Amino acid sequence: MTTTGEDHAPARGGPWWWDRRRGAVLDVSLGAVSALECAAEGVPFARDAGVPLAVGVVFGLLAGSVLVVRRKWPIAVVLVTIAVTPAEMGVLMGVVGLYTLAASELPRRIIGSLAGMSLLGSLVVTFVRLGQDSTQKALQFGDWLLPFASVTMALGATAPPLLLGLYVGQRRRLMESLRERADSLERELQLLAERAEERAEWARSEERTRIAREMHDVVAHRVSLMVVHAAALQAVARKDPEKAVRNAALVGDMGRQALTELREMLGVLRSGGEGARAERAAVPLAAVGVAAAAAASRAVEDGEASSEGPSEGPSEGPSLSELDELVGQSAAAGMVVDLSVEGEERPYAAEVESTAFRVVQEALTNVHKHAAGAKTYVRLAHRVSEIAMQVENEPPPEVSAESSARLPSGGNGLVGMKERVSALGGVFVSGPTDAGGFRVSAVIPAS
Numbered sequence: 001m002t003t004t005g006e007d008h009a010p011a012r013g014g015p016w017w018w019d020r021r022r023g024a025v026l027d028v029s030l031g032a033v034s035a036l037e038c039a040a041e042g043v044p045f046a047r048d049a050g051v052p053l054a055v056g057v058v059f060g061l062l063a064g065s066v067l068v069v070r071r072k073w074p075i076a077v078v079l080v081t082i083a084v085t086p087a088e089m090g091v092l093m094g095v096v097g098l099y100t101l102a103a104s105e106l107p108r109r110i111i112g113s114l115a116g117m118s119l120l121g122s123l124v125v126t127f128v129r130l131g132q133d134s135t136q137k138a139l140q141f142g143d144w145l146l147p148f149a150s151v152t153m154a155l156g157a158t159a160p161p162l163l164l165g166l167y168v169g170q171r172r173r174l175m176e177s178l179r180e181r182a183d184s185l186e187r188e189l190q191l192l193a194e195r196a197e198e199r200a201e202w203a204r205s206e207e208r209t210r211i212a213r214e215m216h217d218v219v220a221h222r223v224s225l226m227v228v229h230a231a232a233l234q235a236v237a238r239k240d241p242e243k244a245v246r247n248a249a250l251v252g253d254m255g256r257q258a259l260t261e262l263r264e265m266l267g268v269l270r271s272g273g274e275g276a277r278a279e280r281a282a283v284p285l286a287a288v289g290v291a292a293a294a295a296a297s298r299a300v301e302d303g304e305a306s307s308e309g310p311s312e313g314p315s316e317g318p319s320l321s322e323l324d325e326l327v328g329q330s331a332a333a334g335m336v337v338d339l340s341v342e343g344e345e346r347p348y349a350a351e352v353e354s355t356a357f358r359v360v361q362e363a364l365t366n367v368h369k370h371a372a373g374a375k376t377y378v379r380l381a382h383r384v385s386e387i388a389m390q391v392e393n394e395p396p397p398e399v400s401a402e403s404s405a406r407l408p409s410g411g412n413g414l415v416g417m418k419e420r421v422s423a424l425g426g427v428f429v430s431g432p433t434d435a436g437g438f439r440v441s442a443v444i445p446a447s
Contacts, residue, residue: 017072031068034093038064041089060089067093074101078114085121088129094118095161102165103172115162123154213416219258224368226254228333250332318357320348320380326357327378330364336375337364343382352444355420356380356389359428362413363391363440371396374437386426388443395436417442 018024038060046056066080077097084090098118102111127150233247327339348356360378367376374396381388414430417440421428426444433439 023071027068027070030070030092030096031065034067034090034096035061035064037092038084038089041087045087045089059087063090064093067096070097070100074104074106075110075114077101078118082114082117082121085118085125088125091157094122094157098158099161099165099168102162103169104165105169105173111162111166115158119154119158122157123150126150126153209419213419215262219262223258224365225329225333226251226258228368228372318361319350319353320345320356323357323360323378323380326361326364330368330376333368334373335364335367337378338376339378339380341380341382345382348387348446352387352424352446355424355426355444356387356442358420359389359417359440359442360391362417366413366438366440367391367393371438373397383446385447386443386445388441390439390441392433392439393437414440 015021015024018027039057040060042056042058042060043053045060046053049056063080063084066077070077074097077093078101081090081094081097085094098115101114104111127146130146130149230247230251233244233251237244324339327337331337347353360380364376364378367374371393374393376391376393379388379390379392417430418428421442421444424444426442428440428442430440431438
């Protein structure tokens with residue numbers, strides 16, 4: 001992994017305006033060499049100008065030492081170079097100054113203007129100097145040779161450092177741009193990785209919730225009926241042995257059905273080795289939902305058939321056609337249930353029928369748990385674009401054998417029903433009635 005753009009910025013480990021110590025050492029060394037060069041060139045300048053040699057040497061030292069600040073003020077270095085060009089000093093300073101100026105972040109118009117001034121100054125000085133030398137030495141040049149030599153020497157002193165500086169500066173900016181893009185890409189990848197991890201965690205949480213809801217719906221109803229029948233069996237064991245035998249048979253059948261459903265659910269969770277693992281990873285929620293619905297469908301099988309073990313054929317989820325059997329099981333447990341259906345029955349999508357069935361099933365389970373012996377009304381309405389269901393129970397009677405079962409409650413039934421209905425775009429409402437009972441209502445879109 002690369003570091004961020006801020007980490008790529010060079011650490012300021014040098015003095016003053018230098019980023020690094022070796023940059024300071026380089027500039028000081030160039031300044032010293034340039035100062036010595038200008039000092040040496042100051043001697044003939046002092047002779048030609050008729051000033052003391054010491055003045056020429058000091059002037060050269062001061063002018064040449066300006067190269068030390070080339071990184072901080074490149075314009076000043078070039079201006080000083082142009083200023084001392086008539087004195088024929090500062091060759092190193094001119095070359096390094098132009099290079100530094102061209103490689104800097106200054107606008108191109110400033111770089112071009114200063115480079116043009118430097119070229120013009122060098123051209124004039126070279127032309128004058130060559131003319132003086134030819135006169136003193138009585139050399140004969142053609143009309144074109146002197147200008148050509150002047151232009152060539154001026155370009156040779158100006159163009160190479162200027163072009164090199166432009167190339168280095170452009171390459172530096174390109175590298176910085178690529179580094180920033182790489183850093184930006186890395187940050188985006190990190191964000192994507194974090195979001196992917198969040199989505200994976202959310203998917204795992206949703207999968208756990210779905211599994212818990214399916215396990216609750218599949219097993220809780222059967223176990224609740226078993227507990228109710230066991231409590232009734234305890235109450236009538238001595239008074240009515242024949243009824244006790246029937247209740248014991250019902251408890252055994254429901255226990256076998258609950259075990260079958262639980263075994264199928266656990267088999268679904270454990271199945272899918274290497275071959276199915278990638279498929280489950282691609283659609284974890286859908287796979288769990290389909291598998292759980294298949295296992296849940298075993299809840300409507302006969303007790304004797306379930307005792308022989310789980311069937312192997314594929315099955316769909318519970319449907320509204322099994323609602324009569326569901327109500328009959330609650331009635332067999334001692335509950336007084338009134339079922340009424342309005343509207344014309346018609347087939348719905350599998351998830352709609354499964355959700356409607358589960359809502360009624362969980363509502364009846366809650367009546368067994370919290371209002372044993374209370375009369376319950378189950379209403380189902382087939383409408384044009386939706387299906388509505390309502391389960392309402394009256395206030396429970398006084399404590400009896402049925403209510404003494406003391407069924408535990410995990411508090412997840414209503415939450416699971418609301419999650420199922422909301423997932424299909426429906427509306428779920430539950431709460432106590434004015435008469436002291438409890439009502440569960442749900443409306444699910446038909447498509």
